[in-house]
Amino acid sequence: MNFEVPIGPQHPIHVEPLMLRLKVEGELIVDADVDVSYIHRGIEKALELRPYIQGLYLVERICGICNAAQSLCYCLNVEQLLGKEAPPRARYLRIVVEELSRIHSHLLWLGHYLHTLGFETLFMYFWRDRERVMDMLELITGNRVTTAYNTIGGVRRDLPPGAEQKLRRTLDYIEERVRYYEKVIDSEPTILARTQRVGILKPGDAVRMGVTGPHLRASGIKHDVRLDDPYSGHDEIPFNVITWDTCDCYARVKVRLRETSECVNMIRYALDHMPSGDYRLKIPPFFKAPPGESLSRVEAPRGELVHYSISDGGDRPYRYRVRTPTLANLLSVVEMLRSRGDYEVYIADVPAILGGIDPCICCSARILITDEAKKRRMITTLDDIIRFSRGRRVERR
Amino acid sequence: MKVPGRLVAEALKSLFRRRATILYPYRELDKVHLPEGFRGRIEFDRSKCIGCQLCFRVCPAKAIEIVDDEKGKRPIFYIYRCIYCAQCAEVCPTKAISMSKIFENIALRKEDMVVR
CATH class of the missing domain: 1.10.645.10 (Cytochrome-c3 Hydrogenase, chain B)
Structure with a gap:
């Protein structure tokens, strides 16, 4: 039986807001999904x-x-x-x-x-x-x-x-x-x-x-x-x-x-x-x-x-763009968390694997992730932001 | 080679070593050594200021405000916004701004966090 175990955005193993969705079969992780877009700080615009x-x-x-x-x-x-x-x-x-x-x-x-x-x-x-x-x-x-x-x-x-x-x-x-x-x-x-x-x-x-x-x-x-x-x-x-x-x-x-x-x-x-x-x-x-x-x-x-x-x-x-190392390294976490063949990953290995890339999420939160599996794309328009700022829930399109 | 407990010797040594931490807020304040050139709370010599407003223009944290007084335009420093980069002290043509070694910038009243 499959379960989805969420780790984050607030979790004791990692102090920064990172969302890991783990698909598990028992203790074994079969798939993972990672989301870093919790602390977009607008530094590029501010520059x-x-x-x-x-x-x-x-x-x-x-x-x-x-x-x-x-x-x-x-x-x-x-x-x-x-x-x-x-x-x-x-x-x-x-x-x-x-x-x-x-x-x-x-x-x-x-x-x-x-x-x-x-x-x-x-x-x-x-x-x-x-x-x-x-x-x-x-x-x-x-x-x-x-x-x-x-x-x-x-x-x-x-x-x-x-x-x-x-x-x-x-x-x-x-x-x-x-x-x-x-x-x-x-x-x-x-x-x-x-x-x-x-x-x-x-x-x-x-x-x-x-x-x-x-x-x-x-x-x-x-x-x-x-x-x-x-x-x-x-x-x-x-x-x-x-x-x-x-x-x-x-x-x-x-x-x-x-x-x-x-x-x-x-x-x-x-x-x-x-x-x-x-x-x-x-x-x-x-x-x-x-x-x-x-x-x-x-x-x-x-x-x-x-x-x-x-x-x-x-x-x-006129424009300033920063690509931090964590953003490049984060995708490999998904690959490392996926069990395949005789390579088995357990839930207890998550801190060791995630910590191994030296993640610094607050440097990297400057993209929006497209989730192909659920056919859900998180593109936020200006109208959404205005609606969001007025306290209404933003519809994901 | 797997040898459990290699750290035991180090732990025993640490027992007889000097403490690595400083009992900071109440005791051993004399052990807090700050190097020359430490960037602490801003100090401002009003008599040297010529009112060029360069400090106001370079401040990245917008911690400096320019006010009019009897001598002309003079800056006010809001310490609670300061990020201690010392860029204002660097550009000041008359060296009226300097960084002191005061690092305990805590106050109960907002006025205590303003340098005039």
Whole structure:
């Protein structure tokens, strides 16, 4: 007998509003449907209404955790429109902050993932160590979370005196801890039992679905925007692209752990080879961008982040489009949740599979989903919105 | 190799280590270290202001309002709308605006959250 089990939009396994409809036969999941359109925030429209300098701070708030990547992508986009490039020192400083926030994001995810698996002890340790990284971000940028570090034409402040030694000490600490955690995760039977051979995504499926970031690399495909399309001096800094070919949730944990140590090495290299000179171009706060369009790509902690803008020659973008990594990765959840052949997915695996893609729903809620199975398309017209705002129920057409 | 309880040694070590958290609101306030350049509550030096209104124009959160007083046009900062980006402090030509280290921005009256 078939049942439909709804998970979300409010559910303890995931704090963000995501709706998963699972079709189950007993404990076995046979089909799934995913809906993210609960928190549409209208950020793209809001960006069209304000000057470039104000948009910079709005873009940071698309996602709190990858705010450094978001603002970097925005700055690269606007710099491309203006035909300017940040000075070499700014590019290296951008890498330092970007990689620091990647360490912070990965440690946060690892802790949170173990928390969803029910391993609270390691969750506490991960978040304790993450706090050291947050202190470093605060020291360099002036704030723990929303860094407001990148600006159009460079970065907003230089490395403060004495920061380099503190940063190096923190990096040593993080490197040692990550090595220790890898040993723990490799030997802990509870973690292995919940992650190995769970949520398998084959490389072919991953490419077909346009999966990005650590999630794609955990399927064994060597793809990284920092390597394929170096955007901020990444071609000068050597690093390894971490891949793992077991394609399951365990691979996702391993890839992110190894990437954390890779970030440490990248920051060390950037500090060793830090160029001298200016850290920002002199660009007035208000300017008009020449007409044209530009596209920028950044490897955010969760995957490939794409910003696209059109300028009509004014002081604000004519159109701004953001494609966040979670939107690309979310579709693969449906594929991973579907049992087929000897690959069986149970309801208890849902937190492990959903958590494995590092979902950040509030970044991605900017589409309406078409539900082909029920022949129901959710297109909301202006009249519907007006009716909805007057408190009447909107008919779905 | 599967070895259960590898964390036991770490847990025992943590027993004798210094606490990672700070007993923040009531005790150990001296352990709260804020770095130089921390972006806290806005401080405004009214005597330095020349009334150029640049801060008002750049503010992404619309936390700044311009009012007329005896000296001309001067800004008012609504802290409860501020997002602490420090863009106003950056563009200020006379450095009349600065970011202090005050991070506890809680008040019972709305007027306490306004910097003039």
